[in-house]
Amino acid sequence: MAEVQKKLKVVVSLDLGPEVMPLLYNQPNLDVVVWPHESASGKEWLLKNIAGADGCIIMLFEKIDAEVFDAAGPNLKVVSTMSVGYDHVDLKELAKRGIKLGNTPDILSDSVADSSVMLALMAGRNTKQATNVVEKGEWPGWGWSPYGLCGPQMSPNSPQDIRTVGFIGFGRIAQATLARMIGFGYTRCVYVARSKDPARAKEIEQTIKARHPTLTTVQRVELDQLARESDVLYILAPGGPETYHIVNETFLKQMKKTAVLVNNARGTLVDSDALAKALKEGWLWGAGVDVVEGEPNVTVDHPLVKEPRCVMIPHIGSATWESRIGMGTIAVQNLLAGLAGIPLVAEVQVSKV
Known part of the structure; x- marks a missing residue:
């Protein structure tokens, strides 16, 4: 009699939907344990169900630390996160235990780039204040005026109006965002990046200039210069200690009064209190944020929520059907590969992080 092969246990902390879950359910060697609801499962559920797991798929809002790894036990081979970022996972513990980590880059670059430009437009054109006029029923008595609710135009007003787009972080999403800004007539790009290698910077800059001939400048700069020169500044760098509050009061005070700041990366990169103060005192024009430190515990009393020139959306930068299904699919593929070795x-x- 043939020996029955023991199934591998995999835990999925959030149902990935009908387009993705069959990729797991159709694997005869898997025992799939899944939180079946659209809301977050919570750490208590994960700790209870991960015991004996060979692999797991997790979400960006879940803290995966030694407590989770201890609860899982020695069988755990792979952690697959349905996100680009992985600062919610304890990398030292992963390395110590020899567990592989998969993420989902590339597939969401276009959707996040789209939403980044959307936030810049919304912040620059006073969308929050303008929609409030309508939604609060104030339009009938509001009264139009020539300069009412005006803001800085995204695109240059003439050939002599040279605009500069800046980036904190210059990876795939930033470069996809740059391609969109070129369509608005931007010819200068400045950025800061993790790598300080001049040869690597020169190679990137030459490649981008060849790809976008209308760009006159692609230059890695220091933070102070980035703050001073950016008309629109996109924050698209990883989270973590290295970038914690990289945008602070000192940085914000150097920005142009007509500048717009967009954070579509991680909330920890921006000091929220400093940004609220900067907007209130007019150090820059406006801000659009998809992420904020302490999320999702953000209430109507949050200083950025109360600020009229800050447009905030709830971490939905990649929220297109195409991106989310693609992310879920890659998360499953990473899991299956890790299980197969x-x-x-x-x-x-x-080991290199």
Whole structure:
């Protein structure tokens, strides 16, 4: 009599939907444990169900630390996060235990770039104040005036009006955002990036200039210059100690009064109190944020929520059907590869982080 092969246990902390879950359910060697609701499962559920798991798929809002790894036990081979960022996972613990980590880059670059430009437009054109006029029933008595609710125009007003787009972080999403800004007539790009290698910077800059011939400048600069020169500044760098509050009061005081700041990366990169003060005192024109420190515990009393020139959306930068289904699919592919002991589709090199 043939020996029955033991199934591998995988835990999925949030149902990935009808387009993705069959990729797991159709694997006869898997025992799939899934939180079946659209809301977050919570750490208590994960700790209770991850015992004995060989692999797991997690979300960006879940803290995966030693407590989770201890609860899982020695069988855990792979953690697959349905996100680009992985600052919610304890990398030292992963490395110590020899567990692989997969993430989902690339697939969401276009959707996040789209939403980044959307936020810049919304913040620059006073969308929050303008929609409030309508939604609060104030339009009938509001009274039009030539300069009412005016803001800085995104695109240059003439060939002599040279605009500069700035980036904190210059990876795939930033470069996709840059391509969109070129369509608005931007010819200068300045950025700061993790790598300080001049040869690497020159290679990137030459490649981008060849791809976008209308760009006159692509230049890695220091933070102070980035703050001073950016007409629109996009924050698209990873979270973590290295970038914590990289945008602070000192940085914001150097920005143009007509500048717009967009954070579509991680909330920890921006000091929220400093940004609220900067907007209130007019150090820059407006801000659009998809992420904020302390999320999702953000209430109507949050200083940025109360600020009229700050447009805030609830971390939905990648919220298109195409991106989310693609992210879920890659998360499953990473999990299956880790269980099979083969290279992941998108693997974070934990020992190098």
